[in-house]
Amino acid sequence: MNTQKLTTVQNYALVLLRVLIGWHFLYEGIIKAYNPSWTSKGYLLSASILKPFFTWIASDSLVSVVDTLNIVGLIAVGASLLIGMKVRWGCIAGILLLLLYYLAHPPFPGLPQGPAEGSYWVVNKNLIEMVALWVIYQFPLISVFGIENLFLKKKTTTI
Amino acid sequence: MANDNNFFQKWNRRDMLKTLGGIPLFGAVWYSGASLTGSAKREKQFLLETLNIKASPPPVSGPMSGKPVRLGIIGYGIRGEQLCRALGFASTAWLKEMHESSVKNPKDTRLAEFKAQENLNIKLAAICDVFDTRAEKALESFNKGDNKIKRFRTHTELINSGEVDAIVIAAPDHWHAPMAIEALNAGVHVYVEKPMTHNVSETYILRETVLKNPTTIFAVGHQHRQTQSFLTAQDIINKKILGHVSLVETNTNRNDDNGAWQYEIADTANPKTIDWDLFLGNAPKEDFNLEHFFRWRKWWAYGSGLSGDLMTHDYDRINCILRMGIPSSVTASGGIYTHRDGRNVPDVMQVNMEYPDFSTGGSQDAGKEKGMTFIYSATLGNQFDRGTVLMGHDGSMELGNRITVYADPRSTKYADLLKEQRIEAGVPIYQYDPSVNGTDAVTSATAKYFANKGLLWTYRDGKRVDSTFLHLREWLSCIRNGGTPSCSIKEGFEEAISAHMGGLSYKLGRRIDWDPIAQRIITKPGEDLDAILLANK
Ligand SMILES: NC(=O)c1ccc[n+]([C@@H]2O[C@H](COP(=O)([O-])OP(=O)(O)OC[C@H]3O[C@@H](n4cnc5c(N)ncnc54)[C@H](O)[C@@H]3O)[C@@H](O)[C@H]2O)c1
Numbered sequence: 266m267n268t269q270k271l272t273t274v275q276n277y278a279l280v281l282l283r284v285l286i287g288w289h290f291l292y293e294g295i296i297k298a299y300n301p302s303w304t305s306k307g308y309l310l311s312a313s314i315l316k317p318f319f320t321w322i323a324s325d326s327l328v329s330v331v332d333t334l335n336i337v338g339l340i341a342v343g344a345s346l347l348i349g350m351k352v353r354w355g356c357i358a359g360i361l362l363l364l365l366y367y368l369a370h371p372p373f374p375g376l377p378q379g380p381a382e383g384s385y386w387v388v389n390k391n392l393i394e395m396v397a398l399w400v401i402y403q404f405p406l407i408s409v410f411g412i413e414n415l416f417l418k419k420k421t422t423t424i
Numbered sequence: 425m426a427n428d429n430n431f432f433q434k435w436n437r438r439d440m441l442k443t444l445g446g447i448p449l450f451g452a453v454w455y456s457g458a459s460l461t462g463s464a465k466r467e468k469q470f471l472l473e474t475l476n477i478k479a480s481p482p483p484v485s486g487p488m489s490g491k492p493v494r495l496g497i498i499g500y501g502i503r504g505e506q507l508c509r510a511l512g513f514a515s516t517a518w519l520k521e522m523h524e525s526s527v528k529n530p531k532d533t534r535l536a537e538f539k540a541q542e543n544l545n546i547k548l549a550a551i552c553d554v555f556d557t558r559a560e561k562a563l564e565s566f567n568k569g570d571n572k573i574k575r576f577r578t579h580t581e582l583i584n585s586g587e588v589d590a591i592v593i594a595a596p597d598h599w600h601a602p603m604a605i606e607a608l609n610a611g612v613h614v615y616v617e618k619p620m621t622h623n624v625s626e627t628y629i630l631r632e633t634v635l636k637n638p639t640t641i642f643a644v645g646h647q648h649r650q651t652q653s654f655l656t657a658q659d660i661i662n663k664k665i666l667g668h669v670s671l672v673e674t675n676t677n678r679n680d681d682n683g684a685w686q687y688e689i690a691d692t693a694n695p696k697t698i699d700w701d702l703f704l705g706n707a708p709k710e711d712f713n714l715e716h717f718f719r720w721r722k723w724w725a726y727g728s729g730l731s732g733d734l735m736t737h738d739y740d741r742i743n744c745i746l747r748m749g750i751p752s753s754v755t756a757s758g759g760i761y762t763h764r765d766g767r768n769v770p771d772v773m774q775v776n777m778e779y780p781d782f783s784t785g786g787s788q789d790a791g792k793e794k795g796m797t798f799i800y801s802a803t804l805g806n807q808f809d810r811g812t813v814l815m816g817h818d819g820s821m822e823l824g825n826r827i828t829v830y831a832d833p834r835s836t837k838y839a840d841l842l843k844e845q846r847i848e849a850g851v852p853i854y855q856y857d858p859s860v861n862g863t864d865a866v867t868s869a870t871a872k873y874f875a876n877k878g879l880l881w882t883y884r885d886g887k888r889v890d891s892t893f894l895h896l897r898e899w900l901s902c903i904r905n906g907g908t909p910s911c912s913i914k915e916g917f918e919e920a921i922s923a924h925m926g927g928l929s930y931k932l933g934r935r936i937d938w939d940p941i942a943q944r945i946i947t948k949p950g951e952d953l954d955a956i957l958l959a960n961k
Contacts, residue, residue: 292453347446
C-alpha cells in the first residue's frame with residue numbers, strides 16, 4: 266500500500282490528520298475517564314432511531330459495561346492514532362464507535378436534532394471523522410510518524 | 425544486542441522524532457484532560473461546601489395504625505375523585521380506563537402506582553353530592569369488600585350522622601367555610617380544599633371555630649406543602665444564599681379550555697338529577713343553569729377568580745418558604761380578554777403584594793435593604809412558561825419540583841468569587857433535582873403546569889409520589905398521633921385574606937390596605953367587603 270509515491274507534503278498532511286483525530290479521541294476518553302459521574306445513559310436513551318437497541322444497551326445492567334467499553338475504546342483509538350501503533354485496528358475501532366454515535370442521533374430530516382453547535386443535514390462531524398478514519402486506514406504512514414518504526418527499522422537494519 | 429546498538433547508533437534526531445514523537449503528545453493530552461476534570465471537580469466541591477445547602481425532604485408523618493378512621497367525602501367532582509384516589513379509593517370507571525391504558529402503553533404506570541400506594545387504614549363511610557350521577561358513581565365504586573358507603577342528601581345530615589370521624593370537603597368554593605364550620609362545631613375533623621374561604625367575614629368565623637375546637641384537626645388542601653424541594657428552598661433562604669429578596673415572581677400561564685375552566689357538561693344533568701337549591705346555598709338566587717353548575721369557577725358568586733382559585737397555590741407555595749404572611753397592601757388589575765363567554769371573573773390578572781418591612785436578611789450595610797414585593801401574574805390565553813423566581817441582591821432562585829440558584833453578577837456576597845471567575849453569572853451555582861433520573865410522563869399542557877408547581881406529584885428517595893396522598897396522610901396522622909398539619913388555620917387565614925385583598929382590589933380598582941394590629945382589611949365608610957367581592961360584576 267505504502268508503495269504509492271506520495272510527496273513529502275502529502276505525507277505530512279495525512280499524518281497531521283491522523284494525529285489530530287487521535288488527539289480528539291484521546292481527549293474525549295480522558296475527560297470521561299476522570300469524571301466518575303459521566304455516563305452515556307442520557308445520550309443513549311434520547312436516541313432518535315433504533316430505539317430498542319439503544320434503550321437495551323442503556324439498561325441498568327448494561328450501561329456501566331457500555332460506558333467502560335466506550336472510555337477504553339476512545340483512549341485506545343486515540344493512543345493508536347497519536348503514537349502510531351496498530352493504526353489500522355485503531356481506525357476500524359474508531360469507525361465503529363463513530364458509527365454508533367452517528368446512528369444514535371443521525372442528522373436526518375424530520376428527526377429531533379438535539380443540541381448541536383452547527384447545522385447538519387445527513388452529514389455531520391461524526392460522519393466526516395468516520396470517513397477521515399477510512400482515509401487513514403488506507404494511509405497509516407507509521408513509517409513517517411509512529412512508534413512502530415521501531416520494529417520496521419529493526420527489520421530493515423537486521424536484513 | 426550488538427545489532428541493537430548498531431541500530432540506535434544509526435538513529436538521528438529526526439528518526440527519534442518520527443518514531444517517538446507521539447509519546448509526548450499523548451502525555452500532554454492525557455495530562456491536560458486529567459487536570460482539567462480534576463480542577464472542575466474541586467471547584468464544584470468548593471462551591472458546594474461554601475454554599476452548604478442541606479437538601480432534605482419534609483419529615484415523614486406518623487403511623488397509620490389503630491382503629492380505621494371513618495371518612496366522609498363532600499363533593500365528588502373532579503377534585504373529589506382525585507382526593508378519594510389519594511385515600512386509596514379509585515372509581516370503577518377510572519380503574520377500567522387505567523387498565524386499558526396500561527395495556528396499550530406499558531409505560532403508563534398510573535395504575536401500578538395507585539396499587540402500590542400505602543393503605544391509610546380508613547373507611548370511606550359517607551358521600552354527599554348534590555348531583556345524583558356523581559353520588560351514584562361513588563356508591564357503586566366504594567360499596568365493595570369490607571367498605572360500606574352511605575349517601576347523605578345534605579352535608580348537615582352527613583356531618584351529624586355519627587357515622588364519620590372526619591370529612592374531606594371538595595365542593596365549590598362558596599361551600600368551603602359553611603361546611604367546615606358545621607363539621608368543626610360537631611367535633612368532626614376537616615380537610616378543606618383551597619381556597620379556604622369565599623369571603624372575608626367567614627374567614628374570621630372559621631378561624632374562631634378552629635381555635636375554639638383545638639382537638640378537632642383542621643387542614644387546608646395545599647398539597648404542594650409536601651413538595652420535596654421546599655425544605656431545601658427554605659434552607660437556601662435561611663443561609664442567605666440569595667441575600668435580600670426584593671421581588672418574588674409567580675404566575676399562571678394556561679391556554680386550553682380545561683385551563684380556562686370550560687369543563688364538560690354531563691348529559692345526565694337536569695333539574696331532577698341535581699339539587700339546584702342546595703348547590704346555590706348562600707349564593708344569589710339563580711334559575712337552574714348547567715353552565716353555572718359545571719363551570720362555577722367562572723362566576724364570583726361561587727368561584728374566586730384567578731386570585732382565589734390559582735394565585736392561592738402560588739401564594740402558599742411562597743408563604744411556606746418565606747413565611748411572609750399577609751401583605752401590608754395589595755393592588756390588582758386585569759380583565760376578561762380571551763374568554764368573553766359570559767364569565768365575570770378575569771382571565772388576565774396581575775396582583776402585587778407589598779411587604780415593606782419584610783427581609784430575608786442581606787449582605788450589604790445594615791438598614792440598606794428591607795421590603796419585598798410579591799407578584800402574581802396570570803393569563804388564561806397563553807401558556808409560555810415563565811417559572812417562579814425569587815430575586816435577591818446576591819442571587820436568584822428558580823423554584824419548582826427542581827431548584828436552580830444563580831449568583832447575581834452585581835452581588836456583594838459573591839463579588840470576590842465572581843472576580844476570580846470561580847463562579848459565573850448565568851451558570852447555576854446550585855441545582856437540586858429530587859427526581860434525579862426519573863423521567864415523568866405528563867399528559868397535557870395544564871397537567872404539566874400543575875406538575876411543575878409540585879401540585880401533582882413530588883419525590884421521596886428519587887421516586888415519584890402523589891403530593892395529595894402525602895398531604896392527606898399528614899392530616900390523618902395528626903388525627904391519629906396528634907400534631908398540627910403543615911397547612912392549618914394560620915396558613916389558611918393568611919392565604920384567604922391575601923387572596924380576598926387581591927379580588928377586592930381588582931373589583932374596586934384601588935389599593936387595599938391591611939391593618940396588622942386590628943387584623944382587619946381597612947375599609948372606606950359604607951363599604952361592604954363581602955358584597956363587593958361576591959357581586960357578579
Ligand atoms: N388542591 C388542588 O390542587 C385542587 C384541584 C382542583 C380543585 N380544587 C378545589 O376543589 C374544589 C372542587 O373543585 P372541582 O373541580 O372538583 O369542582 P366540581 O364542580 O368538579 O366538583 C364539585 C362537586 O361538588 C358537588 N356539590 C356542589 N354543591 C354541593 C353541596 N352543597 N353539597 C354536596 N356536594 C355539592 C357538585 O355536584 C360536584 O360534584 C374547589 O374548591 C377547587 O378549588 C383543588
